[in-house]
Amino acid sequence: MSHSWETIVEVITEVHTEVATAEIALWTLGVSAALVVGSVLIPRARQWRDDDSVRLRWSSVRVAAMAAALVILGVQVSASGWLTGADVATYDWFLTHRDPTLTVAAKGLTTVGGPLGVSAVTALAALVLGWRRRGFVAASAVLGIVTVAFTASSLTKLAVARERPPQVARLVPEDNYSFPSGHVTAITALAGALLLVYALGRPTRARIAVAVTLAVTVVTTVGATRLYLGVHWLTDVVGGVILGVTVVCAAMVPLCWSTSTRARLTGTPPPTPISVANHGSDAEAVSTRPIPAASAYARRTRPGPSRRAATRRQLPVYICHPVGIRSSRAG
Template identity: 30%
Template structure:
C-alpha cells in the first residue's frame, strides 16, 4: 500500500523536474540571444558541423531534413493517425493529431513571433523565411516522434519494441536538428529551444491525455455494466 501511494508523488516530482529544467534552459537562451556564452556555443558548433559540407552529404541532408518540414510532419502525422484509426485506436489517433496541431503548428508559431530572432547570417545552403527561434523542425519532430513514442509505450508492453522505438525516435529527432545547423538556417540554440519547448508540450499533453483516457475507460466500464444489466 505504501508503494502505491508513493507512485503518484514520484511521477509528479519527475514531471515537475522535466518541466522546470526544460523551461529554465529555454528561458536562459531566449532572454539574451547575444550573450557571449550563447554566441560562443552557437558559432563553435556551426563551424564544426559545417566543416563536413560536401555535395554528397548536402544531397542526403536535404532529403532527411524534409521529414521535419511542415509537409513532412503533416504527411507522417496523417499516415500514423490513419493507421491508428484503422486499428480502432480512435483516442490515440485524435491525440496524435491534436498534439501535433497544438504543440507544433500553434505553439511554435506563437513562440517565433514572441522572440523574433533573425536567422544566422552565415553560410546558408538553402533559403528559409520566418524567424529562427525556436526551430520549427526540431520542435515539430520532438512533438511528433515524442507523441508517437508515448503512444507506442501505451500500446506495446514489449521491452525490445520499446527500446527500438526510443532509439529510432531519438535518432530522427537529433539528426534532423543537426541538418538545420548544417544547412546554415538555424543556430544550435534554436534547435535546443525547439527541443525543450517540445518536451514541455509533450509533458503537458501526456498528463492531459492520461486524464482523458481514464475518464473514457470509466465511461466504457459504466456503459458495459448498464448494458449488461
C-alpha cells in the same frame, strides 16, 4: 498582492540585467533537470505507482521545469548570453565539413522533416492509429500534439525574434526567425507523440528501448541537417528539442486524471470496479477496487482442482458477469 508583483518584476529585471552571467542560468537549468528526473522516478515508487494524483502532480512539475528551461534559454539567446557561446564554433565546423553527397541527403531529410513532410506523416500516423485501435482518441492526441507544437514554435519565434545565420552560407531558403527550430520542434513532437501512444500500450522494456533509440536518432538527424544547411544555430536546435518535449509532457498531464482516459487512448478496456466480500463478517461488508479485467481476477482467485472441494464450504464463490464480479455463498 502588490508585494508579489514587485517580486516578479524584480526577478525579471535580474534576469535581463544579469543574463550574460552563468549564475541564474545554471541554477535554473540545474533545478529544472533535477525536477524532470524526479518527476520520472518518484511516481514509479511502489507506494505511488497506482496513484493518479501523484502522477498528475509530477507530470505538472515536469512541464513547468521544461518550460522554465526553455524560457531561460530564450532569454539567453535574445541577449546573446553565455549559453550561445558554442553557436559560432558549431556553425563553422559544419561549414568546413560540407560535401556534395551530404548536401543532397541533408536537403532530402530536411524536406521530410519540414512542415509539409511532418504534416503528411502525422496524418498518415493518425489514420493508422484510428484504424488499428478502432477509435480516434489516439489519432486526435497525435494530431493535437503536433499542431500545438507548430503553433508554439511560431509564437516563440516572434517573441525571441532571433536572426538566422548569414544568408550567404544557407543552402536552402528560409525567411523567418531562427529560434527555436521549427523542423526540430515538429519532429520532436511527432516522435514523442507516437512514442507516448506506443508506451501506454505497455510493451516490453526491450521494445521501449528500441522505440526511444529510433526517436532520438530521427530527432538528432533532422537537427544535424538544419545545422549542416546553415539555417540554424546550435541553440535553435536545442530549443526546438526542449519545446517539442515540453508539448509532449503537457499532453501527458490529462492522461493522469483518470484511468478511463488512458484506456480510451490505448484502445484497451478500462479497469472494472468489482465488489469483493470481506471474509469473517456476518454482514459481508463490500469493498471496491479497480482491476485490469474482471475475468483475469476470477481466474486468479479460483481454487485449484485439489483444493476446490475443500474451499467450497469456506470461501465465497466468485462469479463473473458483464459488469463485474459478484459474491455468493456456496450452499
